[in-house]
Amino acid sequence: MxxxxxxxxxxxxxxxxxxxxxxxxxxxxxxxxxxxxPSKAPPISSLPGTANPFPASLPDSSVLWPPSAFCKSFSCLPAHLGFDMDAEAARFLLPTRSNLDLTVPQLLRIAQDHSTPIRLALDVGGSSGTFAARMKLDVGAVVVTTTMDLGAPYNKAAALRGLLPLHVPLQ
Structure with missing residues (x-):
């Protein structure tokens, strides 16, 4: 290179x-x-995720979309990848079909039962940062989210939501 x-x-x-x-x-x-x-990136204070980590949409102009990318906007990406903010807002709130899943209300109840406030956490494999966003919104916790841009701009999406992304692989 x-x-x-x-x-x-x-x-x-x-x-x-x-x-x-x-x-x-x-x-x-x-x-x-x-x-x-990006040359036309909006100021951080005006980004939609700084106040609410579940904005209606993420600004496409804040990402340098690769020339070879199939999608060049967040709306083009499939909803199951974690970029549909309406669907993501409900994640981690209700139990799923697995007994191994821990919802945010269950986690907060465990912390409350042990008189332990949650202030800082690490979300490994955080995708677009939905768990970190839920913890920020519900308890004001700072959650560092590890992300990789595997076919979609996960790291940038987490940052646009006002979260702390850390671009690292699982290894």
Whole structure:
């Protein structure tokens, strides 16, 4: 990869960086260049997720959509990927078909029974950050969400929702 240190990173048209990170390798040159940002990104204070982490929609102009991407807007992405904010607002509230699932109300009840406030947490594999958003909205907790941009801009979506995304693989 050809790049100039301390300059904007070259475009990763083949998603080499993501593929390397998934296999436990961090592409070293990317540590010394700056990630590109959209030229018309709105100020953080005006983003829809800063007050409510379940906005009606996420601004498409805040993401640099890859030229090779099938979708170039959040509305184009399938709802099951976690970008339908209406559906996501109800996740983690009601029990699902598995007894192993822990809903947010159950978690808060356990914390209350033990007189332990939840202030900080780590959500591993957080997708678009729905669990972190629910914890932020319900108890004001700060939840760091680990994300990977696997076919969709999960990391950017979590940041647009006013959350703390951490772009790392599960390894």
């Amino acid at each position: 050809a790049y100039k240190p301390f300059q904007p990173c070259p475009p990763d048209t083949d998603n080499v960086a993501e593929a390397l990170a998934l296999r436990g390798c961090q592409p070293l040159p990317r540590r010394r260049c700056f990630s590109r940002t």
